[in-house]
Amino acid sequence: MNQESKFQYEKFLNHISLDCVVFGFHDNQLKVLLLRMKFTKEWALPGGFVKEDESLESAATRVLKERTCLDNIFLKQFKVFSDPQRSNTNPAVQDLIDSGANPDQSWFNQRFISVGYYALVDFSKAEPQPDYFSDLCEWKSLNEINTLILDHLQILNKALENLRMQLNYQPIGYNLLPDKFTMPELQKLYETILGKELDRRNFQRKMLSYNILIRLEERKTGGAHKAPFLYEFNLENYQKALQNGLYGGW
Amino acid sequence: MNQESKFQYEKFLNHISLDCVVFGFHDNQLKVLLLRMKFTKEWALPGGFVKEDESLESAATRVLKERTCLDNIFLKQFKVFSDPQRSNTNPAVQDLIDSGANPDQSWFNQRFISVGYYALVDFSKAEPQPDYFSDLCEWKSLNEINTLILDHLQILNKALENLRMQLNYQPIGYNLLPDKFTMPELQKLYETILGKELDRRNFQRKMLSYNILIRLEERKTGGAHKAPFLYEFNLENYQKALQNGLYGGW
DNA sequence: CTATCATTGTGTCAATTAAACACATTAATC
DNA sequence: GATTAATGTGTTTAATTGACACAATGATAG
Numbered sequence: 323m324n325q326e327s328k329f330q331y332e333k334f335l336n337h338i339s340l341d342c343v344v345f346g347f348h349d350n351q352l353k354v355l356l357l358r359m360k361f362t363k364e365w366a367l368p369g370g371f372v373k374e375d376e377s378l379e380s381a382a383t384r385v386l387k388e389r390t391c392l393d394n395i396f397l398k399q400f401k402v403f404s405d406p407q408r409s410n411t412n413p414a415v416q417d418l419i420d421s422g423a424n425p426d427q428s429w430f431n432q433r434f435i436s437v438g439y440y441a442l443v444d445f446s447k448a449e450p451q452p453d454y455f456s457d458l459c460e461w462k463s464l465n466e467i468n469t470l471i472l473d474h475l476q477i478l479n480k481a482l483e484n485l486r487m488q489l490n491y492q493p494i495g496y497n498l499l500p501d502k503f504t505m506p507e508l509q510k511l512y513e514t515i516l517g518k519e520l521d522r523r524n525f526q527r528k529m530l531s532y533n534i535l536i537r538l539e540e541r542k543t544g545g546a547h548k549a550p551f552l553y554e555f556n557l558e559n560y561q562k563a564l565q566n567g568l569y570g571g572w
Numbered sequence: 573m574n575q576e577s578k579f580q581y582e583k584f585l586n587h588i589s590l591d592c593v594v595f596g597f598h599d600n601q602l603k604v605l606l607l608r609m610k611f612t613k614e615w616a617l618p619g620g621f622v623k624e625d626e627s628l629e630s631a632a633t634r635v636l637k638e639r640t641c642l643d644n645i646f647l648k649q650f651k652v653f654s655d656p657q658r659s660n661t662n663p664a665v666q667d668l669i670d671s672g673a674n675p676d677q678s679w680f681n682q683r684f685i686s687v688g689y690y691a692l693v694d695f696s697k698a699e700p701q702p703d704y705f706s707d708l709c710e711w712k713s714l715n716e717i718n719t720l721i722l723d724h725l726q727i728l729n730k731a732l733e734n735l736r737m738q739l740n741y742q743p744i745g746y747n748l749l750p751d752k753f754t755m756p757e758l759q760k761l762y763e764t765i766l767g768k769e770l771d772r773r774n775f776q777r778k779m780l781s782y783n784i785l786i787r788l789e790e791r792k793t794g795g796a797h798k799a800p801f802l803y804e805f806n807l808e809n810y811q812k813a814l815q816n817g818l819y820g821g822w
Numbered sequence: 823c824t825a826t827c828a829t830t831g832t833g834t835c836a837a838t839t840a841a842a843c844a845c846a847t848t849a850a851t852c
Numbered sequence: 853g854a855t856t857a858a859t860g861t862g863t864t865t866a867a868t869t870g871a872c873a874c875a876a877t878g879a880t881a882g
Contacts, residue, residue, distance in 0.1 A: 338587060338588065402687055405627050435588060490741075491821075523872085524869070527869090545829085545879085547827075547828045547879065572766055755859085756859080771843090773843085773860090774840075797849060797858035798858050799848075799850090799858095800858085
């Protein structure tokens with residue numbers, strides 16, 4: 323276990339927290355990284371607080387490095403959750419207090435405005451680590467997730483909504499797939515995020531038209547049936563597409 | 573002057589502020605509502621703080637009602653600005669301190685994480701009101717705005733970027749135009765936001781295809797040349813389009 | 823080692839959408 | 853009443869999307 327040895331709430335800004343929806347892709351399924359709370363055994367999104375001298379982005383990066391052991395994670399701020407009632411009527415708060423991290427209870431009893439981030443990571447490279455308040459850190463498939471503490475399920479759904487939007491004007495995949503991947507794998511990723519099936523041939527045509535893929539001379543063998551080509555991203559064009567978007571619109 | 577008689581910083585959450593980029597449309601130009609600081613005479617975005625029992629949305633709504641005398645303003649949260657250095661190296665802070673609102677200076681010397689909102693309002697119905705720290709509240713055209721306090725120019729630019737994005741998947745205009753308007757006026761609004769010209773005939777065809785417009789039997793007379801039809805929005809379809817978006821994407 | 827099977831690679835055709843452009847109409851002005 | 857400059861309403865062509873067909877191939881079963 324690579325938990326923090328002490329929870330130093332003294333260093334953090336009051337009232338502000340952040341929650342991260344970490345997406346990964348494995349077994350043709352979209353996964354989300356969750357923590358199991360030590361006491362109530364409820365599941366939660368990884369989150370944290372903001373130190374006095376760091377930006378939200380730095381704080382999110384720090385938290386995600388602690389939870390996944392990864393650097394350079396794709397991070398996107400998508401919404402702030404500020405309902406005054408979002409955290410004060412939930413047993414999870416008691417759980418945090420029970421943790422003993424904050425003896426006088428003043429830290430967890432305050433109201434938090436939480437900034438939501440979603441992250442896209444390479445499933446195979448992440449090494450899930452629980453935090454001070456949890457005893458387990460695991461990937462869960464979307465359909466396995468029924469309840470989460472506080473408003474975390476709402477945060478997860480909003481993140482997914484935003485990820486689906488991103489799909490429509492920015493490339494996706496570099497952060498979620500291994501370096502080399504097949505067209506069917508990329509398509510499955512899209513289908514999983516969107517929750518619907520796409521036409522194989524039209525998908526390929528559209529995807530290739532973005533000019534962000536490089537087809538390798540290699541094929542992926544081992545599976546039954548015809549061996550598909552391997553692709554990798556053209557990083558230069560991928561970055562351009564991230565900046566400029568994929569569609570013109572007006 | 574309809575200023576607040578007292579600045580009650582005691583009631584607000586520490587470290588959290590909000591800034592609003594209020595867009596209006598007048599004389600075929602996109603306008604932004606700005607405040608002139610009492611002492612330094614620098615210009616700033618309208619902003620405020622969050623009371624202990626209100627959400628960010630409520631706080632933004634409250635602030636905008638104070639600045640424009642309008643209810644039911646279209647509001648959209650677009651980004652949080654959290655650079656630790658964003659406010660502590662700027663003369664504007666001294667200006668706020670000089671205001672005397674907070675004698676021990678503890679309030680304005682703290683670090684603020686600011687949530688950015690943009691608002692779309694009917695120019696002709698807003699009644700600009702300065703706040704406790706400003707002596708003037710005025711509409712400014714985008715090209716008139718060169719410098720703003722703190723990182724407000726950056727906030728403005730990000731808001732504009734987001735507004736341009738919104739144009740590509742949601743209808744716009746109901747909040748910015750009077751109840752009845754002409755097609756050329758609507759087109760000018762789009763052109764102003766996008767900063768580029770559009771083909772008159774293609775614009776009309778595309779806009780009508782959304783089914784959010786109702787053409788009235790009336791025409792707008794008074795201008796030289798042929799009188800254009802007046803339109804109004806079909807509110808039911810407009811709301812649907814806001815929810816579902818205008819384009820399919822994947 | 824050959825036939826079978828499921829999947830991949832490639833391509834076509836029709837329908838829809840977008841871009842570029844032309845001409846008739848009309849309200850104010852002189 | 854002619855002129856002017858903008859509006860109303862098209863058409864034509866190109867580009868994109870959606871639906872679908874068939875050949876190629878790697879593993880597997882017999």
